[in-house]
Amino acid sequence: MALGTDYAQQDCTLARALEVVGERWSLLIVRDAFYGVRRFNDFLVHLDIPRAVLTARLAALTEAGVLRKEAYQQSPPRYDYVLTDAGLALWPPLHALMRWGGRYASQDEPTRTFHHTDCGARLDMTGGCPACGIAQVAPADVEMRWLPDADRPGRADQVAAALATTSPLLRPVRAAAGSGAFAGGDDPGNS
Amino acid sequence: MALGTDYAQQDCTLARALEVVGERWSLLIVRDAFYGVRRFNDFLVHLDIPRAVLTARLAALTEAGVLRKEAYQQSPPRYDYVLTDAGLALWPPLHALMRWGGRYASQDEPTRTFHHTDCGARLDMTGGCPACGIAQVAPADVEMRWLPDADRPGRADQVAAALATTSPLLRPVRAAAGSGAFAGGDDPGNS
DNA sequence: CCACTGAGTTCGTTGACCAGACTCACTTTG
DNA sequence: CAAAGTGAGTCTGGTCAACGAACTCAGTGG
Numbered sequence: 001m002a003l004g005t006d007y008a009q010q011d012c013t014l015a016r017a018l019e020v021v022g023e024r025w026s027l028l029i030v031r032d033a034f035y036g037v038r039r040f041n042d043f044l045v046h047l048d049i050p051r052a053v054l055t056a057r058l059a060a061l062t063e064a065g066v067l068r069k070e071a072y073q074q075s076p077p078r079y080d081y082v083l084t085d086a087g088l089a090l091w092p093p094l095h096a097l098m099r100w101g102g103r104y105a106s107q108d109e110p111t112r113t114f115h116h117t118d119c120g121a122r123l124d125m126t127g128g129c130p131a132c133g134i135a136q137v138a139p140a141d142v143e144m145r146w147l148p149d150a151d152r153p154g155r156a157d158q159v160a161a162a163l164a165t166t167s168p169l170l171r172p173v174r175a176a177a178g179s180g181a182f183a184g185g186d187d188p189g190n191s
Numbered sequence: 192m193a194l195g196t197d198y199a200q201q202d203c204t205l206a207r208a209l210e211v212v213g214e215r216w217s218l219l220i221v222r223d224a225f226y227g228v229r230r231f232n233d234f235l236v237h238l239d240i241p242r243a244v245l246t247a248r249l250a251a252l253t254e255a256g257v258l259r260k261e262a263y264q265q266s267p268p269r270y271d272y273v274l275t276d277a278g279l280a281l282w283p284p285l286h287a288l289m290r291w292g293g294r295y296a297s298q299d300e301p302t303r304t305f306h307h308t309d310c311g312a313r314l315d316m317t318g319g320c321p322a323c324g325i326a327q328v329a330p331a332d333v334e335m336r337w338l339p340d341a342d343r344p345g346r347a348d349q350v351a352a353a354l355a356t357t358s359p360l361l362r363p364v365r366a367a368a369g370s371g372a373f374a375g376g377d378d379p380g381n382s
Numbered sequence: 383c384c385a386c387t388g389a390g391t392t393c394g395t396t397g398a399c400c401a402g403a404c405t406c407a408c409t410t411t412g
Numbered sequence: 413c414a415a416a417g418t419g420a421g422t423c424t425g426g427t428c429a430a431c432g433a434a435c436t437c438a439g440t441g442g
Contacts, residue, residue: 013301014222014285017292022218024399031205040420050400055421065295076408078419086295092316093287094205100284101208104256104277110204125283126317126327135326136317215430231389241431246390267439269388 020064021090025049025057027097030066030083030090034139035163036173038072038080046159066090083170091139095127108149117143117168142169158182211255212281216240216248218288221257221274221281225330226354227364229271230263237350257281274361282330286318299340308334308359333360349373 021027028047037043044054058081061067066087069079083090095114102110114123118141121131128135145166162173162182175181212218219238228234235245249272252258257278260270274281286305293301305314309332312322319326336357353364353373366372 012219012222012289012303013292013297014219014289015292016296017288018218020292020296021288022213022215024213027209027213028203028205031203041418044420050402051421052401052423053399056398076406076419089291089295093284093291096284096287097208098203098205100280101204101206101211104280105207105211106204112203124326126319128317128326135315135319232387235389241433242390243392243432244430247429267388267437 017093020061020066023057023060025053026061027094029054029057029061030087031094031098033067033081033083033087034091034094034169035144036167036169036171037159038082038172039078039174040081042159042173043081045157046163061087080172088139091142092127092136095123096125099125109147111147111149113145113147114169115143115145117141139169143167144169211252211257214248214251216244217252218285220245220248220252221278222285222289224258224272224274224278225282225285225360226335227358227360227362228350229273229363230269230365231272233350233364234272236348237354252278271363279330282333283318283327286314287316290316300338302338302340304336304338305360306334306336308332330360334358335360 021030025047029043032043032046037046040054040058043049043058044051047054049057058067062069062081064086065084067081068084068087070082072078072080098110115121116123116129116132116134116137119129119131120143121129123137123142124130126135127137129137143166146164148164159173159182173182212221216238220234223234223237228237231245231249234240234249235242238245249258253260253272255277256275258272259275259278261273263269263271289301306312307314307320307323307325307328310320310322311334312320314328314333315321317326318328320328334357337355339355350364350373364373
Protein backbone atom coordinates (compact mmCIF):
# COMPACT_ATOMS: atom_id res chain seq x y z
CA MET A 1 0.00 0.00 0.00
CA ALA A 2 1.34 3.35 -0.97
CA LEU A 3 -0.81 4.82 1.78
CA GLY A 4 0.14 4.30 5.38
CA THR A 5 -2.92 2.24 5.84
CA ASP A 6 -1.83 -1.34 6.06
CA TYR A 7 -2.21 -3.51 9.08
CA ALA A 8 1.24 -5.04 9.63
CA GLN A 9 1.26 -8.78 9.96
CA GLN A 10 -2.07 -9.50 11.52
CA ASP A 11 -2.48 -13.20 10.82
CA CYS A 12 -6.02 -12.66 9.79
CA THR A 13 -7.83 -12.39 6.52
CA LEU A 14 -9.83 -9.54 8.01
CA ALA A 15 -6.76 -7.33 7.98
CA ARG A 16 -6.23 -8.14 4.30
CA ALA A 17 -9.84 -7.24 3.55
CA LEU A 18 -9.58 -3.99 5.47
CA GLU A 19 -6.47 -2.99 3.59
CA VAL A 20 -8.60 -3.09 0.46
CA VAL A 21 -11.98 -1.77 1.56
CA GLY A 22 -11.32 -0.55 5.08
CA GLU A 23 -10.25 2.97 4.29
CA ARG A 24 -12.56 5.88 4.70
CA TRP A 25 -14.98 6.17 1.73
CA SER A 26 -13.96 2.88 0.12
CA LEU A 27 -17.03 0.91 1.13
CA LEU A 28 -19.32 3.80 0.27
CA ILE A 29 -17.80 3.86 -3.20
CA VAL A 30 -18.43 0.15 -3.54
CA ARG A 31 -21.99 0.62 -2.31
CA ASP A 32 -22.57 3.31 -4.92
CA ALA A 33 -21.17 0.98 -7.55
CA PHE A 34 -23.81 -1.58 -6.56
CA TYR A 35 -26.40 1.18 -6.89
CA GLY A 36 -25.33 1.73 -10.49
CA VAL A 37 -23.03 4.72 -10.11
CA ARG A 38 -20.14 4.38 -12.56
CA ARG A 39 -18.57 7.73 -13.35
CA PHE A 40 -16.06 9.86 -11.54
CA ASN A 41 -18.30 12.90 -11.36
CA ASP A 42 -21.29 10.90 -10.23
CA PHE A 43 -19.39 9.38 -7.34
CA LEU A 44 -18.09 12.85 -6.61
CA VAL A 45 -21.42 14.63 -6.29
CA HIS A 46 -23.24 11.75 -4.66
CA LEU A 47 -20.64 11.08 -1.99
CA ASP A 48 -19.55 14.69 -1.56
CA ILE A 49 -15.94 13.58 -1.29
CA PRO A 50 -12.77 15.53 -2.12
CA ARG A 51 -11.68 14.94 -5.70
CA ALA A 52 -8.16 13.93 -4.78
CA VAL A 53 -9.45 11.35 -2.33
CA LEU A 54 -11.85 9.92 -4.89
CA THR A 55 -9.05 9.66 -7.41
CA ALA A 56 -6.90 7.80 -4.90
CA ARG A 57 -9.69 5.44 -3.84
CA LEU A 58 -10.80 4.55 -7.33
CA ALA A 59 -7.19 3.86 -8.27
CA ALA A 60 -6.67 1.72 -5.16
CA LEU A 61 -9.88 -0.25 -5.67
CA THR A 62 -9.02 -0.78 -9.33
CA GLU A 63 -5.52 -1.85 -8.39
CA ALA A 64 -6.93 -4.27 -5.83
CA GLY A 65 -9.23 -5.81 -8.42
CA VAL A 66 -12.49 -4.65 -6.89
CA LEU A 67 -13.30 -2.26 -9.73
CA ARG A 68 -12.42 -2.33 -13.38
CA LYS A 69 -12.15 0.61 -15.79
CA GLU A 70 -14.31 0.34 -18.86
CA ALA A 71 -14.16 2.94 -21.64
CA TYR A 72 -17.50 4.51 -22.46
CA GLN A 73 -16.14 6.94 -25.06
CA GLN A 74 -12.93 7.32 -27.01
CA SER A 75 -12.39 10.89 -28.16
CA PRO A 76 -11.41 12.19 -24.79
CA PRO A 77 -10.84 8.78 -23.21
CA ARG A 78 -13.37 8.36 -20.43
CA TYR A 79 -13.99 5.37 -18.23
CA ASP A 80 -16.75 3.84 -16.20
CA TYR A 81 -15.76 2.17 -12.97
CA VAL A 82 -17.60 -1.12 -12.70
CA LEU A 83 -17.48 -3.94 -10.18
CA THR A 84 -15.39 -7.01 -10.95
CA ASP A 85 -16.24 -10.48 -9.68
CA ALA A 86 -14.25 -9.72 -6.55
CA GLY A 87 -16.26 -6.52 -6.18
CA LEU A 88 -19.56 -8.31 -6.65
CA ALA A 89 -18.48 -10.78 -3.98
CA LEU A 90 -18.51 -7.90 -1.51
CA TRP A 91 -22.30 -7.89 -1.58
CA PRO A 92 -22.76 -10.24 1.40
CA PRO A 93 -20.58 -8.30 3.85
CA LEU A 94 -21.88 -5.01 2.49
CA HIS A 95 -25.49 -6.03 2.91
CA ALA A 96 -24.84 -7.44 6.36
CA LEU A 97 -23.23 -4.18 7.45
CA MET A 98 -26.14 -2.15 6.12
CA ARG A 99 -28.56 -4.32 8.03
CA TRP A 100 -26.52 -3.92 11.17
CA GLY A 101 -26.39 -0.15 10.70
CA GLY A 102 -30.13 -0.01 10.21
CA ARG A 103 -30.76 -2.06 13.30
CA TYR A 104 -28.18 -0.78 15.78
CA ALA A 105 -26.75 2.49 14.55
CA SER A 106 -29.76 4.34 13.29
CA GLN A 107 -32.94 5.55 14.92
CA ASP A 108 -34.92 6.10 11.72
CA GLU A 109 -36.32 3.45 9.47
CA PRO A 110 -34.02 2.66 6.57
CA THR A 111 -34.85 4.53 3.37
CA ARG A 112 -33.73 1.66 1.18
CA THR A 113 -34.55 -1.99 1.47
CA PHE A 114 -33.40 -4.91 -0.63
CA HIS A 115 -35.69 -7.54 -2.05
CA HIS A 116 -35.49 -10.69 -4.11
CA THR A 117 -36.57 -9.58 -7.59
CA ASP A 118 -38.30 -12.86 -8.39
CA CYS A 119 -40.61 -12.95 -5.37
CA GLY A 120 -40.44 -9.50 -3.82
CA ALA A 121 -39.56 -10.75 -0.35
CA ARG A 122 -37.14 -8.66 1.64
CA LEU A 123 -33.72 -10.23 2.01
CA ASP A 124 -32.97 -11.57 5.47
CA MET A 125 -29.96 -10.58 7.52
CA THR A 126 -27.71 -13.06 5.78
CA GLY A 127 -28.68 -11.89 2.30
CA GLY A 128 -30.88 -14.88 1.56
CA CYS A 129 -34.48 -14.96 0.43
CA PRO A 130 -36.75 -16.23 3.21
CA ALA A 131 -39.61 -16.93 0.77
CA CYS A 132 -37.68 -18.89 -1.85
CA GLY A 133 -35.21 -20.48 0.54
CA ILE A 134 -32.20 -19.23 -1.38
CA ALA A 135 -29.23 -18.97 0.95
CA GLN A 136 -27.59 -16.11 -0.87
CA VAL A 137 -29.33 -14.02 -3.51
CA ALA A 138 -26.90 -12.77 -6.17
CA PRO A 139 -26.73 -8.97 -6.44
CA ALA A 140 -28.07 -9.17 -10.00
CA ASP A 141 -31.27 -10.68 -8.60
CA VAL A 142 -31.73 -8.02 -5.95
CA GLU A 143 -34.13 -5.13 -6.24
CA MET A 144 -33.47 -1.95 -4.31
CA ARG A 145 -36.59 -0.20 -3.02
CA TRP A 146 -36.62 3.38 -1.93
CA LEU A 147 -39.01 4.73 0.69
CA PRO A 148 -39.56 8.48 0.74
CA ASP A 149 -39.20 10.13 4.10
CA ALA A 150 -40.90 13.47 4.63
CA ASP A 151 -38.47 14.52 7.36
CA ARG A 152 -35.36 14.12 5.30
CA PRO A 153 -34.63 17.25 3.26
CA GLY A 154 -34.02 15.38 0.02
CA ARG A 155 -30.65 15.51 -1.61
CA ALA A 156 -30.14 18.07 -4.29
CA ASP A 157 -27.81 16.28 -6.66
CA GLN A 158 -28.97 14.45 -9.75
CA VAL A 159 -27.47 11.14 -8.76
CA ALA A 160 -29.42 11.06 -5.52
CA ALA A 161 -32.54 11.96 -7.48
CA ALA A 162 -31.96 9.15 -9.95
CA LEU A 163 -31.48 6.74 -7.05
CA ALA A 164 -34.64 7.82 -5.25
CA THR A 165 -36.58 5.05 -6.88
CA THR A 166 -37.05 1.32 -7.07
CA SER A 167 -34.61 -0.39 -9.39
CA PRO A 168 -32.46 -3.50 -9.66
CA LEU A 169 -28.99 -3.38 -8.24
CA LEU A 170 -26.18 -2.75 -10.72
CA ARG A 171 -28.40 -0.98 -13.25
CA PRO A 172 -26.46 2.09 -14.42
CA VAL A 173 -27.96 5.34 -13.20
CA ARG A 174 -27.23 6.79 -16.63
CA ALA A 175 -28.52 5.50 -19.93
CA ALA A 176 -26.04 3.17 -21.61
CA ALA A 177 -24.13 5.35 -24.06
CA GLY A 178 -24.67 8.26 -26.39
CA SER A 179 -26.95 10.52 -24.43
CA GLY A 180 -25.52 9.79 -21.00
CA ALA A 181 -28.76 11.11 -19.56
CA PHE A 182 -29.89 9.93 -16.17
CA ALA A 183 -32.34 7.08 -16.07
CA GLY A 184 -35.48 8.18 -14.34
CA GLY A 185 -35.69 4.91 -12.50
CA ASP A 186 -39.10 3.27 -12.76
CA ASP A 187 -40.72 6.68 -12.53
CA PRO A 188 -41.45 8.00 -16.02
CA GLY A 189 -42.59 11.40 -14.78
CA ASN A 190 -39.51 13.55 -15.31
CA SER A 191 -39.45 15.36 -18.62
CA MET B 192 -19.01 12.33 16.56
CA ALA B 193 -16.23 14.14 18.28
CA LEU B 194 -13.90 12.79 15.65
CA GLY B 195 -14.03 14.22 12.17
CA THR B 196 -15.16 10.89 10.91
CA ASP B 197 -18.82 11.14 10.19
CA TYR B 198 -20.31 10.79 6.78
CA ALA B 199 -22.58 13.85 6.46
CA GLN B 200 -26.11 13.03 5.47
CA GLN B 201 -25.68 9.95 3.36
CA ASP B 202 -29.21 8.55 3.33
CA CYS B 203 -27.90 5.13 3.97
CA THR B 204 -27.63 2.91 6.96
CA LEU B 205 -24.18 1.93 5.74
CA ALA B 206 -22.88 5.39 6.58
CA ARG B 207 -24.30 5.03 10.09
CA ALA B 208 -22.60 1.66 10.50
CA LEU B 209 -19.29 3.02 9.24
CA GLU B 210 -19.40 5.89 11.68
CA VAL B 211 -19.36 3.28 14.42
CA VAL B 212 -17.07 0.54 13.12
CA GLY B 213 -15.60 2.08 9.98
CA GLU B 214 -12.64 3.77 11.52
CA ARG B 215 -9.19 2.33 11.33
CA TRP B 216 -8.68 -0.43 13.92
CA SER B 217 -12.32 -0.52 15.07
CA LEU B 218 -13.27 -3.73 13.30
CA LEU B 219 -10.02 -5.40 14.33
CA ILE B 220 -10.81 -4.55 17.94
CA VAL B 221 -14.25 -6.08 17.53
CA ARG B 222 -12.71 -9.16 15.93
CA ASP B 223 -10.34 -9.55 18.87
CA ALA B 224 -13.27 -9.20 21.23
CA PHE B 225 -14.91 -12.16 19.45
CA TYR B 226 -11.65 -14.04 19.88
CA GLY B 227 -11.88 -13.52 23.63
CA VAL B 228 -9.57 -10.58 24.11
CA ARG B 229 -10.95 -8.33 26.84
CA ARG B 230 -8.25 -6.19 28.41
CA PHE B 231 -6.63 -2.97 27.36
CA ASN B 232 -3.13 -4.36 27.39
CA ASP B 233 -4.11 -7.50 25.53
CA PHE B 234 -5.68 -5.51 22.70
CA LEU B 235 -2.59 -3.35 22.77
CA VAL B 236 0.00 -6.04 22.29
CA HIS B 237 -2.06 -8.17 19.95
CA LEU B 238 -3.03 -5.36 17.60
CA ASP B 239 0.21 -3.41 17.95
CA ILE B 240 -1.73 -0.18 18.01
CA PRO B 241 -0.77 3.16 19.60
CA ARG B 242 -2.11 3.41 23.13
CA ALA B 243 -3.87 6.72 22.55
CA VAL B 244 -5.69 5.32 19.54
CA LEU B 245 -6.79 2.24 21.44
CA THR B 246 -8.07 4.41 24.28
CA ALA B 247 -10.08 6.49 21.81
CA ARG B 248 -11.48 3.47 19.96
CA LEU B 249 -12.51 1.57 23.07
CA ALA B 250 -14.23 4.70 24.35
CA ALA B 251 -16.01 5.23 21.03
CA LEU B 252 -17.11 1.62 20.74
CA THR B 253 -18.34 1.67 24.32
CA GLU B 254 -20.15 4.95 23.70
CA ALA B 255 -21.75 3.49 20.59
CA GLY B 256 -22.97 0.47 22.54
CA VAL B 257 -20.82 -2.13 20.79
CA LEU B 258 -18.69 -2.83 23.86
CA ARG B 259 -19.47 -2.66 27.55
CA LYS B 260 -17.05 -2.14 30.45
CA GLU B 261 -17.15 -4.81 33.08
CA ALA B 262 -15.08 -4.55 36.25
CA TYR B 263 -12.82 -7.53 36.86
CA GLN B 264 -11.20 -6.15 40.00
CA GLN B 265 -11.91 -3.33 42.43
CA SER B 266 -8.79 -2.22 44.25
CA PRO B 267 -7.32 -0.37 41.34
CA PRO B 268 -10.51 -0.32 39.29
CA ARG B 269 -9.91 -2.35 36.14
CA TYR B 270 -12.32 -3.23 33.38
CA ASP B 271 -12.82 -5.86 30.76
CA TYR B 272 -14.26 -4.72 27.46
CA VAL B 273 -16.89 -7.20 26.35
CA LEU B 274 -19.29 -7.30 23.43
CA THR B 275 -22.87 -6.15 23.95
CA ASP B 276 -25.80 -7.55 21.97
CA ALA B 277 -25.17 -4.92 19.32
CA GLY B 278 -21.53 -6.01 19.25
CA LEU B 279 -22.45 -9.68 18.95
CA ALA B 280 -24.74 -8.75 16.06
CA LEU B 281 -21.65 -7.68 14.15
CA TRP B 282 -20.67 -11.31 13.70
CA PRO B 283 -22.39 -11.79 10.32
CA PRO B 284 -20.77 -8.81 8.56
CA LEU B 285 -17.47 -9.52 10.28
CA HIS B 286 -17.46 -13.15 9.21
CA ALA B 287 -18.52 -12.24 5.68
CA LEU B 288 -15.67 -9.76 5.41
CA MET B 289 -13.16 -12.29 6.66
CA ARG B 290 -14.34 -14.79 4.10
CA TRP B 291 -14.06 -12.18 1.38
CA GLY B 292 -10.56 -11.26 2.51
CA GLY B 293 -9.52 -14.89 2.51
CA ARG B 294 -10.88 -15.44 -0.96
CA TYR B 295 -10.02 -12.23 -2.79
CA ALA B 296 -7.42 -10.31 -0.82
CA SER B 297 -5.04 -13.00 0.32
CA GLN B 298 -2.83 -15.46 -1.47
CA ASP B 299 -2.24 -17.79 1.43
CA GLU B 300 -4.70 -20.14 2.98
CA PRO B 301 -6.45 -18.64 5.98
CA THR B 302 -4.89 -19.54 9.32
CA ARG B 303 -8.20 -19.54 11.10
CA THR B 304 -11.47 -21.12 10.08
CA PHE B 305 -14.84 -21.07 11.78
CA HIS B 306 -16.96 -24.13 12.39
CA HIS B 307 -20.30 -25.02 13.90
CA THR B 308 -19.43 -26.41 17.33
CA ASP B 309 -22.24 -28.96 17.31
CA CYS B 310 -21.32 -30.68 14.05
CA GLY B 311 -17.85 -29.43 13.14
CA ALA B 312 -18.81 -28.28 9.65
CA ARG B 313 -17.17 -25.13 8.41
CA LEU B 314 -19.50 -22.15 8.24
CA ASP B 315 -20.50 -21.13 4.73
CA MET B 316 -20.04 -17.64 3.34
CA THR B 317 -23.24 -16.38 4.90
CA GLY B 318 -22.32 -17.66 8.36
CA GLY B 319 -24.73 -20.58 8.25
CA CYS B 320 -24.04 -24.26 8.85
CA PRO B 321 -24.29 -26.23 5.62
CA ALA B 322 -24.56 -29.54 7.48
CA CYS B 323 -27.28 -28.62 9.96
CA GLY B 324 -29.12 -26.23 7.69
CA ILE B 325 -28.94 -23.38 10.20
CA ALA B 326 -29.12 -20.08 8.36
CA GLN B 327 -27.05 -18.15 10.87
CA VAL B 328 -24.99 -19.80 13.58
CA ALA B 329 -24.77 -17.65 16.72
CA PRO B 330 -21.22 -16.65 17.67
CA ALA B 331 -21.53 -18.59 20.91
CA ASP B 332 -21.97 -21.77 18.84
CA VAL B 333 -18.95 -21.12 16.66
CA GLU B 334 -15.61 -22.81 17.13
CA MET B 335 -12.48 -21.10 15.88
CA ARG B 336 -9.84 -23.44 14.49
CA TRP B 337 -6.25 -22.44 14.04
CA LEU B 338 -4.00 -23.94 11.38
CA PRO B 339 -0.27 -23.57 11.89
CA ASP B 340 1.67 -22.22 8.94
CA ALA B 341 5.36 -23.02 8.76
CA ASP B 342 6.14 -19.97 6.63
CA ARG B 343 4.67 -17.45 8.99
CA PRO B 344 7.23 -16.37 11.59
CA GLY B 345 4.85 -16.78 14.53
CA ARG B 346 3.88 -13.83 16.62
CA ALA B 347 5.85 -13.22 19.74
CA ASP B 348 3.20 -11.82 22.06
CA GLN B 349 1.36 -13.92 24.60
CA VAL B 350 -2.09 -13.08 23.28
CA ALA B 351 -1.23 -14.39 19.84
CA ALA B 352 0.18 -17.51 21.47
CA ALA B 353 -2.99 -18.05 23.47
CA LEU B 354 -5.04 -17.65 20.31
CA ALA B 355 -2.96 -20.10 18.30
CA THR B 356 -5.33 -22.88 19.15
CA THR B 357 -8.81 -24.24 18.62
CA SER B 358 -11.37 -22.71 20.94
CA PRO B 359 -14.93 -21.42 20.97
CA LEU B 360 -15.53 -17.80 20.07
CA LEU B 361 -15.97 -15.42 22.99
CA ARG B 362 -14.04 -17.58 25.44
CA PRO B 363 -11.76 -15.22 27.38
CA VAL B 364 -8.10 -15.67 26.54
CA ARG B 365 -7.35 -15.26 30.23
CA ALA B 366 -8.71 -17.36 33.04
CA ALA B 367 -11.78 -15.82 34.62
CA ALA B 368 -10.49 -13.91 37.64
CA GLY B 369 -7.87 -14.17 40.35
CA SER B 370 -4.89 -15.50 38.49
CA GLY B 371 -5.47 -13.69 35.23
CA ALA B 372 -3.21 -16.25 33.58
CA PHE B 373 -3.59 -17.00 29.94
CA ALA B 374 -5.69 -19.96 29.00
CA GLY B 375 -3.63 -22.43 27.06
CA GLY B 376 -6.49 -23.08 24.70
CA ASP B 377 -7.20 -26.77 24.20
CA ASP B 378 -3.51 -27.51 24.32
CA PRO B 379 -2.52 -28.48 27.86
CA GLY B 380 1.17 -28.65 27.05
CA ASN B 381 2.46 -25.29 28.18
CA SER B 382 3.76 -25.24 31.73
C1' DC C 383 11.32 1.17 50.08
C1' DC C 384 11.54 -0.24 45.46
C1' DA C 385 10.21 -2.37 41.31
C1' DC C 386 6.32 -3.72 38.78
C1' DT C 387 1.62 -3.75 36.56
C1' DG C 388 -2.35 -2.05 34.16
C1' DA C 389 -4.36 1.62 32.10
C1' DG C 390 -4.06 5.25 30.60
C1' DT C 391 -2.24 10.78 29.17
C1' DT C 392 1.01 14.02 26.94
C1' DC C 393 3.83 15.49 23.22
C1' DG C 394 6.21 16.25 18.90
C1' DT C 395 6.30 14.50 14.23
C1' DT C 396 4.43 12.52 10.27
C1' DG C 397 1.01 11.73 7.06
C1' DA C 398 -3.82 11.70 5.42
C1' DC C 399 -7.89 14.46 4.58
C1' DC C 400 -10.07 18.48 3.08
C1' DA C 401 -11.72 22.52 0.16
C1' DG C 402 -10.86 25.15 -3.42
C1' DA C 403 -8.33 26.62 -7.40
C1' DC C 404 -6.18 25.26 -11.50
C1' DT C 405 -5.24 22.20 -15.82
C1' DC C 406 -6.12 19.96 -20.00
C1' DA C 407 -8.20 17.59 -23.82
C1' DC C 408 -11.79 17.71 -26.11
C1' DT C 409 -17.05 19.28 -27.67
C1' DT C 410 -20.72 22.18 -28.14
C1' DT C 411 -22.74 26.60 -28.85
C1' DG C 412 -23.01 31.38 -30.63
C1' DC D 413 -13.71 30.61 -35.47
C1' DA D 414 -13.98 32.02 -30.66
C1' DA D 415 -16.13 31.28 -26.26
C1' DA D 416 -18.13 28.45 -23.01
C1' DG D 417 -18.86 23.89 -21.16
C1' DT D 418 -17.73 19.04 -19.69
C1' DG D 419 -15.36 15.24 -17.52
C1' DA D 420 -11.62 13.88 -15.08
C1' DG D 421 -8.43 14.83 -13.06
C1' DT D 422 -3.74 17.51 -10.47
C1' DC D 423 -1.87 21.02 -7.17
C1' DT D 424 -1.65 23.51 -2.88
C1' DG D 425 -1.89 24.98 1.70
C1' DG D 426 -4.13 24.24 6.10
C1' DT D 427 -6.07 21.13 9.55
C1' DC D 428 -6.68 17.07 11.99
C1' DA D 429 -5.84 12.29 13.14
C1' DA D 430 -2.35 8.63 13.70
C1' DC D 431 1.98 7.31 15.29
C1' DG D 432 5.71 6.17 18.64
C1' DA D 433 7.92 7.20 22.67
C1' DA D 434 8.07 9.02 27.10
C1' DC D 435 5.63 10.08 31.18
C1' DT D 436 1.87 9.56 34.97
C1' DC D 437 -0.53 7.43 38.53
C1' DA D 438 -2.83 4.25 41.70
C1' DG D 439 -2.16 0.27 43.80
C1' DT D 440 0.43 -4.35 44.70
C1' DG D 441 4.08 -7.65 45.76
C1' DG D 442 8.62 -8.48 47.43
